[in-house]
Amino acid sequence: MRTQNTHVLSNMPQDLSEALKEATKEVHTQAENAEFMKNFQKGEVTREGFKLVMASLYHIYVALEEEIERNKENPVYSPLYFPEELHRRAALEQDMAFWYGAHWQETIPYTQATKRYVQRLQEVGRAEPELLVAHAYTRYLGDLSGGQVLKKIAQKALNLPSSGEGLAFFTFPNIASATKFKQLYRSRMNTLEMTPKVWQRVLDEAKTAFLLNIQLFEELQGLLTQKAKDREPSQAPDLHRRAGSKAQDSVPAKASRGKHQPSVLSQAPLLRWVLTLSFLVATVAVGLYAM
Numbered sequence: 001m002r003t004q005n006t007h008v009l010s011n012m013p014q015d016l017s018e019a020l021k022e023a024t025k026e027v028h029t030q031a032e033n034a035e036f037m038k039n040f041q042k043g044e045v046t047r048e049g050f051k052l053v054m055a056s057l058y059h060i061y062v063a064l065e066e067e068i069e070r071n072k073e074n075p076v077y078s079p080l081y082f083p084e085e086l087h088r089r090a091a092l093e094q095d096m097a098f099w100y101g102a103h104w105q106e107t108i109p110y111t112q113a114t115k116r117y118v119q120r121l122q123e124v125g126r127a128e129p130e131l132l133v134a135h136a137y138t139r140y141l142g143d144l145s146g147g148q149v150l151k152k153i154a155q156k157a158l159n160l161p162s163s164g165e166g167l168a169f170f171t172f173p174n175i176a177s178a179t180k181f182k183q184l185y186r187s188r189m190n191t192l193e194m195t196p197k198v199w200q201r202v203l204d205e206a207k208t209a210f211l212l213n214i215q216l217f218e219e220l221q222g223l224l225t226q227k228a229k230d231r232e233p234s235q236a237p238d239l240h241r242r243a244g245s246k247a248q249d250s251v252p253a254k255a256s257r258g259k260h261q262p263s264v265l266s267q268a269p270l271l272r273w274v275l276t277l278s279f280l281v282a283t284v285a286v287g288l289y290a291m
């Protein structure tokens with residue numbers, strides 16, 4: 001077993017916190033530049049998109065925090081166990097009820113990319129708990145950093161109350177200063193003892209964690225684009241039925257259309273025939289009358 005001091009001679013950062021930041025610099029930029037995130041930063045986020053990503057985060061944090069609970073006494077993770085300050089499951093449950101209503105547990109989506117992320121978290125927590133730090137770092141330090149900017153953007157773009165309803169995920173009531181807490185968290189990460197091999201695997205796992213997030217963004221963007229395309233051909237009649245309906249914004253347009261109802265347009269040829277016939281009858285009648 002070697003501690004982090006043995007890295008002094010190499011070019012690598014001495015502290016795990018610095019090494020993680022350095023190792024994930026490139027994938028962080030990649031995550032920021034994912035189309036879903038770029039749109040988000042521009043304030044181009046819809047309720048539909050926001051609901052999708054929040055449901056994914058719910059599944060991800062349930063899995064992450066289950067694995068954390070499993071390993072809370074394991075020295076490979078225990079210094080990072082901060083349930084009161086960090087854990088997001090209860091907050092996400094509140095958000096799910098806000099966005100999806102009382103029956104959210106039966107109705108929230110669970111996408112393929114979310115399932116892949118959850119599966120990796122479970123594998124790590126059960127078979128390679130020494131890598132759990134990589135996942136906790138990627139999510140919690142991210143939420144305490146860029147997450148705060150995203151909260152303000154969502155609040156404005158989605159016209160949400162300043163009370164924070166629907167955004168509990170982004171609020172950490174038991175952390176007075178995010179900056180100070182991040183310092184504490186980094187110093188705790190730096191107390192973890194690990195072999196050079198495990199050190200490298202932790203850095204690789206952090207990159208994997210970022211990639212799982214990026215793949216999720218790509219998937220969600222694809223779903224949103226597809227739904228928008230599905231809605232395109234007959235947007236107008238649908239708009240009336242959808243206006244003001246908060247609950248419907250995640251329902252695929254096709255599913256909500258229901259049975260085809262004959263429209264005024266589709267009755268037009270018949271109408272034309274009736275009018276022409278009436279005109280002919282009237283002409284003949286006038287002709288007969290004149291004779």
Ligand code: HEM
Pocket residue numbers: 017020021028031032037038040041137138139141142143145146147149210213
């Ligand atoms: C629009 C997207 C994003 C923006 C604007 C953003 C912004 C930021 C900012 C400003 C910081 C603070 C940098 C510093 O203190 O030096 C940060 C840190 C961080 N972000 Fe992001 N971020 C975004 C997406 C993500 C995503 C998707 C993840 C991972 C899921 C992530 C994970 C992290 C982590 C782990 C840190 C802490 C780095 C460290 O101090 O070691 N970020 N982010």
